[in-house]
Amino acid sequence: xxxxxxxxxxxxxxxxxxxxxxxxxxxxxxxxxxxxxxxxxxxxxxxxxxxxxxxxxxxxxxxxxxxxxxxxxxxxxxxxxxxxxxxxxxxx
Numbered sequence: 001x002x003x004x005x006x007x008x009x010x011x012x013x014x015x016x017x018x019x020x021x022x023x024x025x026x027x028x029x030x031x032x033x034x035x036x037x038x039x040x041x042x043x044x045x046x047x048x049x050x051x052x053x054x055x056x057x058x059x060x061x062x063x064x065x066x067x068x069x070x071x072x073x074x075x076x077x078x079x080x081x082x083x084x085x086x087x088x089x090x091x092x
Contacts (some may be wrong), residue, residue: 038064039073039089048083057083 033052038044046052052060057079064087068075074090 035067035071038087039068039071039075041089041091043086043088046085046087048085052085057085060085 038046046060048057048060055063061077061079064075064077064085068089074092076086076088076090078086080086
């Protein structure tokens, strides 16, 4: 018995118009934390249970370092014994 060949259904693709201010469209889901705000150069105190709740202060400090490296910025991070984390972007 011969196999029946099925034709692939053609999908019509259209391009979206560019954004008015020239920015790129965001891809994927929005970030869980406001990294742009936290990396603005001011000193931020991230309170466990308020700004982050699913991990320890040491783990959050590690996450901050990872995200800063991905974004190409340098940061100073301190995990405090009470569970809070201090974050500050360093000048380039």
